[in-house]
Amino acid sequence: MTKTLLITGASSGIGAETARAAVASGWNVALVARSADKLDALAKELGDAAIAIKADVTELSQIEDAVAKTVEKFGGLDAAFANAGKGLDTPGTEQGDPEEWRTLVDLNIMGLLYTTRAALPELRKTKGHLVLTGSAAGRNHIKGSIYGATKWFVHGYGGNMSAEMREWGGRCTVVSPGMVDTPFFDEPKPDKIQPEDVGNAVVYALNQNPRAELREIHIMPTG
Numbered sequence: 001m002t003k004t005l006l007i008t009g010a011s012s013g014i015g016a017e018t019a020r021a022a023v024a025s026g027w028n029v030a031l032v033a034r035s036a037d038k039l040d041a042l043a044k045e046l047g048d049a050a051i052a053i054k055a056d057v058t059e060l061s062q063i064e065d066a067v068a069k070t071v072e073k074f075g076g077l078d079a080a081f082a083n084a085g086k087g088l089d090t091p092g093t094e095q096g097d098p099e100e101w102r103t104l105v106d107l108n109i110m111g112l113l114y115t116t117r118a119a120l121p122e123l124r125k126t127k128g129h130l131v132l133t134g135s136a137a138g139r140n141h142i143k144g145s146i147y148g149a150t151k152w153f154v155h156g157y158g159g160n161m162s163a164e165m166r167e168w169g170g171r172c173t174v175v176s177p178g179m180v181d182t183p184f185f186d187e188p189k190p191d192k193i194q195p196e197d198v199g200n201a202v203v204y205a206l207n208q209n210p211r212a213e214l215r216e217i218h219i220m221p222t223g
């Protein structure tokens with residue numbers, strides 16, 4: 001039976017390219033983000049294997065609804081990719097904007113937790129797979145980086161979820177890219193990792209034999 005993957009942050013960058021790679025590999029995908037126009041265009045491109053679901057992952061009820069719609073459409077959930085995330089316009093603890101920190105934490109930490117909470121009951125039924133987008137900035141210390149600290153949370157939490165999910169045959173993978181050429185940055189980064197490189201790596205982890213849990217995929221640009 002065709003497996004189903006829910007992706008947050010699917011309207012752009014890593015999430016959109018993971019959706020393309022997953023469908024090419026035989027998965028159904030539920031595309032979740034706030035930009036309905038972009039999600040609809042991608043779902044149209046991907047055809048019957050895709051459903052577009054507008055949701056803000058910083059609202060628990062919205063991601064819960066998205067999971068319910070996914071299960072209703074495709075009959076179950078085999079994997080969830082909590083990928084939506086953002087950076088900061090103004091870095092630094094002294095210079096930074098505390099209100100901007102709150103939106104960062106709401107998305108990069110709370111949104112990831114809400115996505116996991118909404119998906120876990122369904123993943124337990126399928127012995128499913130949780131994938132989280134960490135970062136090279138979540139495994140190396142970068143001076144003063146508050147964004148990086150939110151990604152350290154992701155790496156710590158991902159390891160803890162591996163320990164929990166293995167009890168019922170589930171798996172958790174943290175994907176930790178270095179710089180990826182996406183709208184995350186204002187300027188193009190053509191010599192860095194392309195988002196399809198990360199998408200391919202995520203699908204590689206998903207397609208492993210269930211006995212094998214790729215706990216982390218760390219992917220860096222050569223350029």
Ligand SMILES: NC(=O)c1ccc[n+]([C@@H]2O[C@H](COP(=O)([O-])OP(=O)(O)OC[C@H]3O[C@@H](n4cnc5c(N)ncnc54)[C@H](OP(=O)(O)O)[C@@H]3O)[C@@H](O)[C@H]2O)c1
Pocket residue numbers: 008009010011012013014015032033034035036055056057058083084085086087107111133134135136176177178179180181182183184185195
């Ligand atoms: N680019 C890099 O160099 C890099 C490196 C390491 C890790 N990462 C991480 O990779 C992940 C994806 O980033 P990207 O590079 O692909 O950037 P991106 O192209 O800016 O994608 C961010 C995605 O998150 C979605 N999003 C933002 N706020 C949301 C919300 N409240 N609810 C639902 N979706 C929301 C955006 O869609 P809407 O605006 O339509 O909601 C968009 O689809 C992030 O977690 C980022 O921290 C990026």
